[in-house]
Amino acid sequence: MLSRLHLTKRGATLGLVALGIADVVLIALALQAGAGTGGTPQPLPRSTATVTPSSGTGTPSPGDSTSAGPTSTSSAMTSRGAGAPAADAAPSGRLLLAAVDADHAWRVHGGSCDTGGATIERTSDGGRTWTRVSSPLRMITRLSASDADTAFIDGAGRDCTPQERRTDDGGGTWAPGDPSTSWYVVPQHPRSVNGPAVGTSEPCESGPVQDLVAVRDGARVLCTDGTIRATYSYGREWVDTGKVAKGTGLDAVPDSSQLYATRVGQDGCSGIEVVRVSDTNDVVACIDTEADPSAAAFSLTPEGVWLAAGDTVWRSNDRQTWQKTVRAS
Template sequence: MAVIRNAKATGRGRIARTPAILGLVVLAAVTVVLVAVALVPVGTPSTAGEAPGSPLVDGEATPTASPTASESPTASVSPAESGTVVVPGRVLAALDADTAWRSSTGACPNVPAEPERTTDGGASFRAFEAGASAILAIYPATEDEVTLIAQTAECAPTALGTFVAGEQWAVYDERLANNWYLLPADPASIHSQAGLVTAPCARAVQLASKNETEAAVLCDDATFFVTVDAGATWSDPVIVAGAAAVSATTAGYAVAVADASVCQGVHLVALAGSDRSSPTPCLVAATQPGEIALAAASDGTLWIWAGATLARSNDGGATWR
């Protein structure tokens, strides 16, 4: 009987201890969960709702890093508002309503300097080999005289000239000092007629000069700057969204704008100081980035080369022929 009583007492003791043991087990499990949650890094993306084992797409939930002070964009310039201007693949210069020079250009030394000349308003062109690479600028002086700013086989700037309408060319590097041009190897610098100057932006892609002291620069973020002292100082930036090319005119500067949401081709905006004209009517043309060049002749004729279209205007771009 004593053994039986001891056995029952032992059973009751086990039953009495069971809830306590269960409570300890639950408490331990809760503790493990809380520790695991505490160890999850702040900002770890949740995978709630995802199929088991489904991977996250690279970068899908990765927050972008905040820019440092050195990475912040320059004041008043928003790339989203302005767009991007690519380095042009064409050069165009006009003497008058009938005579103009043009050339494709590109990376030195891969693209040869092969200017073309028209004397019939663009109805026909004749090509010449100038013996250099990648034309940077064309400056016609008369029917027969023109200067090319191009590059040597080593990609250094060089000046080539002809007095016989392209039939023969010679090196005239002394002319480099007297002409404006960009430096592909150093887009933050510009050669003015006063010498090498700092561009008003990190990457200048188009240049239009009026004379030895006045010029305009179009930068790759579609900002437009003007200088009246050969690049010693520059104006405040003007954003021209969709800008593709610039040329000096008798009244100021003209900018060719390619904006497919407004025009299936090109229209012009005239800039004179801080004044900006309304866009001209659309010149319909199929173009790709870098395929637009604009030039103004001394008689006021505007020439534009956009895709396969070459057109002229004698009323500021209101009409084209």
């Protein structure tokens, strides 16, 4: 699934005790107003899709370093992908993709809490070549990027507790962030989603969360049974808003609430189908790929869409015509 998903905390300089008390009262009333079903919270920046990792702890991996320079790589990335799991299983170690524009994107292999192995790559030529940068976390569950040099990741370190990191130099260095102000699926609890300033909730009645994306009026989740649920109150309440049978991924057009999804196992499409989420789930494209359709990821730009599967990237600048790029060996 891109800009970072953080709430901005208002700071104020208290000159008078009376004004300080008034500020506290006003903030409390504002939060209370957004908590109900009809409340409309402050719009949130867009986020990429989130994935639920496996639980447990393990020995440290090379991905535990906090900063390192980029190194070039051309090896194929393998991952579990965005396949639709059984209702009682959570996605683990899947491929994540955050497209910035027609040429630039970030890609992550999420790794796992048990074995680590998270990897981060970036491209500036539409997916023909990818440069690997050091991952500061063992496991990555969410990736978002606002430009070719700036990205955010949420995931976990050695003890599998949630962590967040930010880079503004293309992955050369990573600074810590506050995961409590972000949307993410809780690493050791695949049914739970963290909402900024609210805490955790369980949006899917059928099982774990398959995918999560932030939109300007809250957040949306894709459940493992294909149900799409929405919150307009930072996770205090969730409601059904649609369904994509055999859905594998979910994303939103930047600065909007229009959703797109990927799905597999459809009549007339042996690969990956991209649909515009609606009452009829209008088909945008069928991507015919010999790669495992479940090991894929997609990401929307303001006008286009990227889809990555195996060593191949498909891009569309208008969501109608597509260009296929095979990774250089």
